[in-house]
Amino acid sequence: MAAPSLPAWLALQTRARTLRAFSTAVSPVTGAPRLSPPTTERTSKHERAPRRKALPPRTEKMSVDQDWPSVYPVAAPFKPSAVPLPVRMGYPVKRGVPMAKEGNLELLKIPNFLHLTPVAIKKHCEALKDFCTEWPAALDSDEKCEKHFPIEIDTADYISSGPSIRNPKARVVTLRVKLSSLNLDDHAKKKLIKLVGDRYCKSTDVLTIKTDRCPLKRQNYDYAMYLLTVLYHESWKTEEWEKKKTEADMEEYVWKDSASEKNILETLFQIKAAEKNTELSKEELLSTKEVEDYKNSVVSLKNEGDNENTISQYKESVKRLLHLM
């Protein structure tokens, strides 16, 4: 089986070799008529036609005061024959200079904004003014905007060159609202913050809800509004099991019924007992100014953390309380 194929393969090889030799022999022949004087035999029309020459770039014809937005009206790739700037780009190799703009792939790869010069943008804005309505006169400051329109919705639309206008990223809806503009009492606010968790930013007091679980933007918007409604109403309700809130669940330090209160009361009682001064009751002790001070300093220390102010305040209040000053 292999035997007959082998000579065939060999024959193919030799044929290929002769073919190659033939083709290499042919090329000088075809090259020759171009060099030989024209009075030789008629060559084919293809060889007689002169090679097509490139025109000079049209930057030479451009006048200095031409209308540039007309040359680049839309986003277009960089055309070296149409941009009259002597731009260079590329890594200079060994004491050379960056490459010139003709045939420069680097200039083609980067996005260019030749269609968005300031002049062009100004013209576009002028043309688009007709599509805009006036800003309401009453909303002339940020606070008024916030007061009248506390909820902000962010959506994004995407376009790209291609046959499809759909982009899955376009369904994302972000809802932002300041909790101060919602009508929440203390318990409701704490409950809401516990419910939303990470979505609440303490420093700016902004609740951000980002939804993308539905396929359509309008569905996501409806869902976000629904979430806000539900959160609000739920945070106003008080469930049975909320009464079991322990100290570990507290968001901030509450001094009443805390270990610190117990401790200080014990200490004061012990001091008083040592001094044989037992007529003060718990409430009276608590209402004295030093204990108030102490309470404030402990609360601020626990809530705000350690810094110069709080620690020194604590020190002062302890000293005053224990009559060490």
Place this chain on the structure above:
Amino acid sequence: MASVASARWLRVSCGLCVPLTARRAGPCGRTPSSRFYSGSAAVPKDEGADTAGTEEVVIPKKKTWDKVAVLQALASTVHRDTTAAPYAFQDDPYLIPTSSVESHSFLLAKKSGENAAKFIINSYPKYFQKDIAEPHIPCLMPEYFEPQIEEISEAALQERIKLKKVKASVDIFDQLLQAGTTVSLETTNSLLDLLCYYGNQEPSTNYNFQQHEQTEELEEAEEGDNMKSKKKAGHQLGVTWRARNHAERIFALMPEKNAHSYCTMIRGMVKHRAHTQALSMYTELLNNRLRADVHTFNSLIEATALVVNAKFEEKWNNILDLLKQMVAQNVKPNLQTFNTILKCLRRFYAFGKLPALQTFREMKAIGIEPSLATYHHIIQLFYQHESPSKGSSLIIYDIMDEITGKTFSPKDPDDDMFFQSAMRVCSSLRDLELAYQVHGLLNTGDNRKFIGPDPRRNFYYSKFFSLLCLMEQIDVTLKWYKDLIPSVFFPHSQTLIDLLQALDVANRLEMIPQIWKDSKEYGHTFRSDLKEEILMLMARDQHPPELQAAFADCAADIKSTYESQDARQTASEWPANSLNYIAILFLRAGRTQEAWKMLGLFRKHNKIPRNELLNEFMDSAKASSSPAQAVEVVKLANSFSLPICEGLTQRLTADFTLSQEQKEALGDLTALTSDSESDSDSDTSKDK
């Protein structure tokens, strides 16, 4: 300008046509703006009403616009780039077309690529089923050209009619009749429509393209104005209505015919030039007391006008008869009616002028807005065959006064012939103001669309530019030159020669090297009449030295084009004038080496130098004090046996000191010449 234009596109929304965003308005009922929404959904207390002490926030109603309004607004900020080729071509110095032939072939190549792709998609539809386009683009999907229904039934017939398969549908129809089933009137009518539209022949794939070309040829052949060309055009069109073809047969087989059947037959017959049969079919229609529709009447008018062997008055009366019948049958005429009448009146030459004006007035009286085709026909009627002795009609001015500033929409297939004929009239009347008016009309609104295909556009702009060269100041002409050429049209060499003559008249010959450089770019490198004109203008007078140097460079360039042309062809094509001019230009610029080489070329191409040229050579030889060159000149003159040879020889002996050999050589020469003259010259051979 933008605000005026955009007023068309915007509609301020009323509460009813709210866009998507407004549908999500909160229950407080205020129409929201695009980004901010009232927080009423979350706030239990009523925040929507105005709180005391604050002003009411009035949200303006949202504007709506159609899909392309924003793009149109942005497009109004840009204008045409005068250095760029039309957008359909690739914007690369190598790929921009350099002549109208090239631009035509490039566009055809592009289209043929599209057709090839379409062909592949339609041949192998199972590989192209995946559709990623959203929303769906039907024209990119494969089309099915093969009929799906196989059995003989009326549905199969309808399908084949829809796919425009003439032969197959006729076959199925015959089979249905043989099988005995009756075909409904609707289907038979649609079969008749198909047959009459395609003239009982199978439509080829580029049917529509061919049809349009052929009607154009027919029009131009008619404008050649003789019966011979009409016959020739008839042969070219090829589809004539043969008697007893399928349509007539099926028509005869129909058990009942309604008005639609008759109308279709009439229109088919007129389309394929069976005019008398169409008119007889019309009398049949009347005999059956049926009524024709307006399209049929239009065809009948055309048929009446094209019937041979009838006088103009008779034909006109027949047309008027038809119109009266139209009124009697209560059929309202439309724009096509009047355009057809005007078109037919063109054949009546001078007789048609008065009826044309009557028709036009009637059209206005009825209230039909004339289209550009109407005006085109009127212009052709009045200006086509006039003899210069009678004087030109002034109707073009009336027409232009009426339509200046109007934008037109396409209503008639002949609309795009208006600008060509208008510009032709302006050119023949030599009226630049009128040409500006026509051009202004072209640039109003969207009227650019009516300029027509390439040949017509080139014609229009050629005539326009020639008129500018003739009549306008040179600065303005040069501005138009920069604006139009070559981004709008490629000029003929005649146009460039007109421009050169305009430069000559305005004494701006320094632009000539620039014009030559430009014209090389768009394919005029080998046009000898243009090159001769350029050389002639440069060589005619003396100029300051820099200009002379520029001219000499230009001449050297032209010389190299002649040489390269020489290299390509076997027959050399140096015209005598060119050689003369080039030599003069070299001499004047001081490039004596090259100039002397030119002398050699004279001898090689066997062309005769002019007397002034030889004198200039002698001057130059004297300036460089080389008697050898002077002797060369004399030898050359002698070899051509020029009469000036005598004068040159005398000058030679007078001005130059010749060496002995030179004198001998000179003597030989003069001896040769003297042999052909009288004996008195024999003693000049004293030096031998």
